[in-house]
Amino acid sequence: MTICVTNCFHWIGFHIVNRLIENDYIVDGLAELTSEREEELSFMLGRNSSFSLYKNEDQIKDKEYTDTVLLSENKTYSIQTVKTYNFGKDIDKPNFINIQLPLLFGEWMPMDQKGVYVDNQYIPFDSARFKDEAIYIDDFMECFMQWMKVSDLPNLISLTKKKNVEVTEEGPEKQLFIRGNRPIDKQISNLIKHYEKIKKYKM
Numbered sequence: 001m002t003i004c005v006t007n008c009f010h011w012i013g014f015h016i017v018n019r020l021i022e023n024d025y026i027v028d029g030l031a032e033l034t035s036e037r038e039e040e041l042s043f044m045l046g047r048n049s050s051f052s053l054y055k056n057e058d059q060i061k062d063k064e065y066t067d068t069v070l071l072s073e074n075k076t077y078s079i080q081t082v083k084t085y086n087f088g089k090d091i092d093k094p095n096f097i098n099i100q101l102p103l104l105f106g107e108w109m110p111m112d113q114k115g116v117y118v119d120n121q122y123i124p125f126d127s128a129r130f131k132d133e134a135i136y137i138d139d140f141m142e143c144f145m146q147w148m149k150v151s152d153l154p155n156l157i158s159l160t161k162k163k164n165v166e167v168t169e170e171g172p173e174k175q176l177f178i179r180g181n182r183p184i185d186k187q188i189s190n191l192i193k194h195y196e197k198i199k200k201y202k203m
Helices: 011-022 036-047 127-135 137-147 182-196
Strands: 001-006 025-029 051-054 064-071 081-089 096-100 115-118 121-124 156-160 175-177
Touching: 001 011, 011 025, 011 036, 011 064, 011 137, 036 051, 121 127, 137 156
Parallel strands: 001 025, 001 064, 025 051, 064 081, 081 096, 096 156, 156 175
Antiparallel strands: 115 121
């Protein structure tokens, strides 16, 4: 089973590709290297024979995929695929699963010792928003891997850490609650230690 992941060196894209490979999927990544950090991620993924990197869509125009992951991109693609998971602006197309991401945090994301950057907004670790909304990337990936096994998903999935949220017009069946499986303080501590090791790679 071969899956295409666009923007695969975005920090979330890296975690998606890595988890797919760990679960015996073959992954084609679509991205260009634009920073030292992306080059390091490319080196890490490139050591695995289940991963292939392509710089543009023309290189994969004759390939067909069971699933495609579109990650935080404003451009459109014509990738031949059975199902598409879209992480970004909602796209109303057949077989598109639009996933509204919560506040995710994890290794390789833009950050410093006291907080993280999400959509160019700085969110301190000790802020109310981080404490109330932040979900560790590995906990999110557990959910995503389960969704990939479901044949009939809604076209919009909204994920939240809060139990008591206002139900949107899309319906409660599309709004999912995720429970963190690890103490967040320990996750933050481990994240800062990782950041200290990799901050030398420019973004």
